[in-house]
Amino acid sequence: MRIQEKARARCQWLPALDKNQDTLYLALADQLAADIAAGILKPGDSLPPQRLLADALGVTLGTISRAYREAERRGLTEAKVGSGTRIRGVQSDEPKFHHLSKADADSIDLSLSIPIPNPARSEYLAISLEKLANNPVALRQVLAYQPEQGNLQQREMLATWLTQHQLTVSADELILTEGGQHADFLAMQALIRPGEAVASAALTYPGMIAVARQLGLKHLPIPTDAQGIRPDALERLCQQQKIRLLYVMPEYNNPTGEQMSESRRLALVEVARRYDLLILEDAVQYVLPDQRGTPFYHLAPERSLYIFSVSKIIEGGIRFGALRAPTNLMPRLSASLRAQCWSVPGIVGALVCQWLESGHVDALIDWQWQEVKQRQALLQTLLGDYSPIAHPYGFHAWLNLPEPWRASILSKKPKDKVLR
Numbered sequence: 001m002r003i004q005e006k007a008r009a010r011c012q013w014l015p016a017l018d019k020n021q022d023t024l025y026l027a028l029a030d031q032l033a034a035d036i037a038a039g040i041l042k043p044g045d046s047l048p049p050q051r052l053l054a055d056a057l058g059v060t061l062g063t064i065s066r067a068y069r070e071a072e073r074r075g076l077t078e079a080k081v082g083s084g085t086r087i088r089g090v091q092s093d094e095p096k097f098h099h100l101s102k103a104d105a106d107s108i109d110l111s112l113s114i115p116i117p118n119p120a121r122s123e124y125l126a127i128s129l130e131k132l133a134n135n136p137v138a139l140r141q142v143l144a145y146q147p148e149q150g151n152l153q154q155r156e157m158l159a160t161w162l163t164q165h166q167l168t169v170s171a172d173e174l175i176l177t178e179g180g181q182h183a184d185f186l187a188m189q190a191l192i193r194p195g196e197a198v199a200s201a202a203l204t205y206p207g208m209i210a211v212a213r214q215l216g217l218k219h220l221p222i223p224t225d226a227q228g229i230r231p232d233a234l235e236r237l238c239q240q241q242k243i244r245l246l247y248v249m250p251e252y253n254n255p256t257g258e259q260m261s262e263s264r265r266l267a268l269v270e271v272a273r274r275y276d277l278l279i280l281e282d283a284v285q286y287v288l289p290d291q292r293g294t295p296f297y298h299l300a301p302e303r304s305l306y307i308f309s310v311s312k313i314i315e316g317g318i319r320f321g322a323l324r325a326p327t328n329l330m331p332r333l334s335a336s337l338r339a340q341c342w343s344v345p346g347i348v349g350a351l352v353c354q355w356l357e358s359g360h361v362d363a364l365i366d367w368q369w370q371e372v373k374q375r376q377a378l379l380q381t382l383l384g385d386y387s388p389i390a391h392p393y394g395f396h397a398w399l400n401l402p403e404p405w406r407a408s409i410l411s412k413k414p415k416d417k418v419l420r
């Protein structure tokens, strides 16, 4: 008892822990996430040494080690040799989400999620440029300023294509954007005020965190399980803080790859309705219709926004996408877009619409599906023993490294070492 009291006196963080729970290490990792969300733990804070915390809580060292590993896996903490475990987020104001690597003849750049190269893309672009060049009426139209929400004909064409692909939507619910990243920024800039909070899976798309930082929003990480964001953890967070927006990637969480079941989506919608949250669904990572569940905007149209982008099916340099939103939010979104750039360039929309109308986009999606299947099979052959998590249409996979490997060590691994 005296050891426990002494240890408690020395612990800089003493979580509340209900010892009747089955998986104590998960409960501890959840409590850590909740304490970060509540501001009790701040970026840069050190966690107590593992032995000390084990003594203070009266649990085994193994429980604490597993909890710390789980927290690191969720991206809440980072462990550095010699300086223990700290809460993440102080190294730089900017999350590392942009990695255009320098070209290197000996390496393949795996740091960006890009569509699979195919010379047909350049050919399709040449065809659509030529068609546009030979159409004086269309040329005159794209030279003119466009409405903030985007050219109506283009929105109608995109709505038709999306509806044909089981994403039923009408043109008046769409605002055109310069890609998915812009849609993320637009939604949060227009609808959330500085200082308000947005919440997402603990491990999420870094570009979303970058937007939250740029706009001075609080970003709160929510504990996850094999299906992504846990509704009970979201609810607990909502009881502690006012949250305005829940950011989700239900088909294919980037980077960890979980897909939400229908019941998980419905449970999250229920919490969102109870606490009046907006839901922002980022669907930039395109998924085939028969591999998708129900989008949140079909389940809760009154509070859900949906991001579509052509970056993963045409190519990232085109910078074209759309945000679906309830029409009552459109005036605020349009005002924000106008303040940023007046409108998306009509010429880009015109080119994309030609790709959609001609069937070129569908041809690329089908071709890419065959390629991705082969790559996924190769991944299983090479790393199957380590159970990589990957969506069938995924360009990336998530690998849980066996101990004692760390991502930073693996990525610098000398060629002759093998993963054990």
Ligand SMILES: Cc1ncc(COP(=O)(O)O)c(C=O)c1O
Pocket: 113, 178, 179, 180, 181, 182, 205, 207, 249, 254, 282, 284, 285, 309, 310, 311, 316, 321
């Ligand atoms: C989840 C997610 N959102 C947004 C983006 C950015 O999309 P875009 O290239 O259309 O701006 C990406 C890019 O990889 C992404 O993975």
